Amino acid sequence: MIIRRRDFLRATAAATLTAGLPRLARSADTASVYDLERFGNARILHLTDTHAQLRPVFFREPSVNIGVGAMAGQPPHLVGKAFLDRFGIRPESADAYAFTCVEFEKAAVRFGKLGGFAHLKTLVDKLRADVGQGRSLLLDGGDLWQGTGLANAVKGADMVEAANLLGIEAMTGHWEFTYGEQALRDNLANFKGEFLAQNVFLTEEAAFNDAKAFDPASGRVFKPSTIKEIGSHRVAIIGQAFPYVPIAHPKRFTPDWTFGIRDEELQKLVDNHRTNDKVDAVILLSHNGMDVDLKLASRVTGIDVILGGHTHDAIPLPITVTNAGGVTLVTNAGSNGKFLGVLDLDLAKGKVANVRYRLLPVFSELLKPDPAMQGLIDRVRDPHVGDWSDKLASADRLLYRRGNFSGSVDQLICDAMLSELNAEIALSPGFRWGLTTLAGQPLTMEDVLSETAITYPETYVATMTGSQIKDVLEDVCDNLFNADPYHQQGGDMVRVGGLTYTCAPAETVGKRISELKLANGKHLEARKSYKVAGWASVNEQKGEPIWDIVAKHLRAGRPPNREAPGVTLKGVDDNAGIAKQGK
Amino acid sequence: MSITTNEFAETRRMVLKGAGVAALIGLGVVSFDARPALAAANDAYPKEAFKQKNEADAIKLLYGKTAEPSDKVKMDAPEIAENGAVVPISATTTLSDVTSITFLVSENPIALIASYRIPDGTLPSVSNRIKMAKTSNVIVIVEAGGKLYSATKEVKVTVGGCGG
Known part of the structure; x- marks a missing residue:
């Protein structure tokens, strides 16, 4: 087990929030708020639940998000003032506007829209350039291909193009599955990154009928994980798709596949990467939802960080969960392209020596749209808009x-x-x-x-x-x-x-x-x-x-x-x- | 599925034995009209146990004793069933001298689903698919060395829809 990780992760999980912005400068060059202090030797950028929003959006965070039982009063079940207090965000700041519903209408006029892929592209490129070639990864937690009329009309093909230009290297899925197997496979054939899902298996009938699978022996439909080299270090990225696709959506879209949380299979995978592949870090790219991730982190050992999505919780700091093997950090990176998660890791031999995490609001007015991405967006929108x-x-x-x-x-x-x-x-x-x-x-x-x-x-x-x-x-x-x-x-x-x-x-x-x-x-x-x-x-x-x-x-x-x-x-x-x- | 001829039941029984699943003494999901052939191959069919509405009574009638929870009984079952009509549940154990493995669903109209005899030298591993009308505890009983051990897991059955 990896008790050694306990020492540092807990002490250093604290992250710095973007300092409260007094007022956004319109059409500024990339603002200094995105000049992050250098930390560690590997940077992982995390997007999730963008719901195909290619253009900047208004999106009001909830005023009701109740947690019950052990979840009452705990992140992500905090809203409004309680949220600001818990994370030390100044009221009336740009961060307060991005992360909460407080004075939403007033602040929306003042701070403008968030997200948009052309703006995200500028930010991603900057954050990757800052750390240098080969030192960063860009991961997407799913719900990338659905959420607009355009994406629905072209079954997510527009978003595959945008993902390729943005440079997404690995993703997992949820609504992606609702286009059905053929459209999913067609899109993945055009996707330059990898689609990872450790928890999607062939049904027994489909396995018996030799349905297509990444690994026929285990019945895994997709590649479960990938190992990425960052500098001289190796990081395992494991994909966790939304576990309840055939329950939350019509089963006819995925008749041959069975899902589930599958934490025992996940544990085997983590152990295998640790023991046999000798990776230095294990990251779970998850579409479980934050409450599920928090429980999973208490049961499965050996995961350094869970980069989470699905429940659309924009949580500025990682939550530290203790388990039998040490600790696991759990994040959730909001939705609709409003936020970009920045996980800076200080990797050492066989372990993560230190971590810094930020969830950056993507203020469209602080970022110049990338011309190539803007061109792509205009081109894919044109036939429909x-x-x-x-x-x-x-x-x-x-x-x-x-x-x-x-x-x-x-x-x-x-x-x-x-x-x-x-x-x-x-x-x-x-x-x-x-x-x-x-x-x-x-x-x-x-x-x-x-x-x-x-x-x-x-x-x-x-x-x-x-x-x-x-x-x-x-x-x-x-x-x-x-x-x-x-x-x-x-x-x-x-x-x-x-x-x-x-x-x-x-x-x-x-x-x-x-x-x-x-x-x-x-x-x-x-x-x-x-x-x-x-x-x-x-x-x-x-x-x-x-x-x-x-x-x-x-x-x-x-x-x-x-x-x-x-x-x-x-x-x-x-x-x-x-x-x-x-x- | 309905199996009506003894000939077919005989073939099926041999297939099951060959596969190391052991002989069935009852099934909760398929209508089974081949009782004489099975009864001949096994002990008497536990007719009364299959009439019980709750699991404690069914266990008592089947075994005459109670089970203690054990982490050596491993059950693989979904947290939420993808289809309540066909819920895949499997059980294995690291206990030795296993003689039977039994499945029960507390909230089903009849709690006892199936009980499998495990002949000497057979791997104690059973997979089956069961029908569940609603959210319920699923209980696996392993009989080993004359004692009973159990594992319990709640499996949720939902109408679905409305996911985010």
């Missing part, structure tokens, strides 16, 4: 999605389904991607697609009994608040329209949801049937795609629904995952 650029409406208020229970953009989507599909109740998935639009900004089809672009967008109208509706809410709620992180799938609570309810997150499945009422105040009756509209079903549906329903609703110019989302929380009064008014 014309059809999607007409203004459908203006945002009547701040439109955002992220939050455990509701977001104003999802209220809009639910309203669209209620009116266009003539239903009593609407259900909309609690995705964590989807952009933010400021009040008064125009809404185009491209914006609507950025909230809805998936490969199973068909709407449905179904008859469900009150007790079936409650069961669905309970089931999704348990995916979010199960006390065991390994039983969580990530994502947020299903959004509802025409329905209000009370939720007690700290309860157990079957006991969290109560007081279900229709918009007219009447209690839902267990045996009575209701007309329910929804989209993104794991079962095949035939209805119009959700983006057309939303566009119709917006074009019709109906008066905005300003009702508060009807979720009452119970038993979490002092939870640090809920932002209080004005904080």
Whole structure:
């Protein structure tokens, strides 16, 4: 075991945040905020969950991100003021704007958009040039190919081009799988980096039928890991794909593959790299989600750092987890291209001697867009963007999605389904991607697609009994608040329209949801049937795609629904995952 | 799947023996109409154990004793089932003198899923696929040296969807 690592990692896990920026200089050259003090002998850059956002974005971080049980009050389950306090970020600073929802609308105007691949390219190139040739790696944690109308239309091919130009050397996946095996393989044939996933295996039937696999003996569909040389050192990068692809998405996209966390197989892989390959460091490039990674880090030994994603948590400092073999650092690098993780390692023989980590907000206004990447973005957008650029409406208020229970953009989507599909109740998935639009900004089809672009967008109208509706809410709620992180799938609570309810997150499945009422105040009756509209079903549906329903609703110019989302929380009064008014 | 002829059952039994999986005395998932052939090859079919609603009663009727948890019983089961109708569960053990391996699901209408006899000299390793209606503990019992050892894991069954 590697007890020796314990000594240094704990002491030096502390990272420096970007100092609070007083004000961003418009169109400045690469700002000095990105001049990092040199440290160690290897630099690993980490991007994750960019959701195909080629252009800079507004993205409001959550005001509700509740942790229950042992996770209560712990990162990533901190929002607003509690988040700023925990990580020592000055209120009203640029960092406060990037990392939290505090005073979002005011700060958005002041500090502008974040991310964008042309801006990321400039930053990545600078950070790589700073450490010199052969001293750095660029890794992507997945959800790179999905999230825009463009990416959905070309099945992620645009993002493969962008990834190649950006210089991504290894990635793992999640939504990538929802394009199906053929599109995935076609994209990977064009991808210059490696696609790594230790936890995707052939089903027994597929193995029996000789389905394609990286390693037919073990049934591993993809290469599980790769060893990269940095200077005179060797670093093992292991890929961990989203463990619950066939559960969270229609199984028809991945019929031959079975997933799972697979920590025993992971342990064998880590041990093999340590013992036989004699690597100096082991990095897990993970799409587990942060709570799952924190639990995994306590069980699997020998991993130096988990570079995490999926749950879209922008966490400025790594969390140190102690396990039987020493310690493992766990990070999560936010979403939508807002952040770039910079892991500087001081590698020694067979060990990591020291670590420094920063999660840099990518302030688009501080970075000159790289001309080559900008050209690529313009070229891939060109054939599609014309059809999607007409203004459908203006945002009547701040439109955002992220939050455990509701977001104003999802209220809009639910309203669209209620009116266009003539239903009593609407259900909309609690995705964590989807952009933010400021009040008064125009809404185009491209914006609507950025909230809805998936490969199973068909709407449905179904008859469900009150007790079936409650069961669905309970089931999704348990995916979010199960006390065991390994039983969580990530994502947020299903959004509802025409329905209000009370939720007690700290309860157990079957006991969290109560007081279900229709918009007219009447209690839902267990045996009575209701007309329910929804989209993104794991079962095949035939209805119009959700983006057309939303566009119709917006074009019709109906008066905005300003009702508060009807979720009452119970038993979490002092939870640090809920932002209080004005904080 | 439904196996109806004794001839087929005989062939199947030999295949299973040859594969080192040992003779089956019951199955939770397939309808099985070949009891006489199996009964002849094994001890009496544990009819009563297969009627019990909870695992403790089933274990008592099957073995007449209780099991102690052991980390020498290794169960491989998913955290969340990809399909509740076909959940792959396997068990192995480093214990010696293993004579049987039994699978139970607490929340199934009938708790006992299957019990496998392990003949002398056979590797104590069994894989099977079981049906689960809802989230439940899955219990593996290993009978070794006349004593019972167990491993338990909760397997979640969900309707799915809405992932981030």
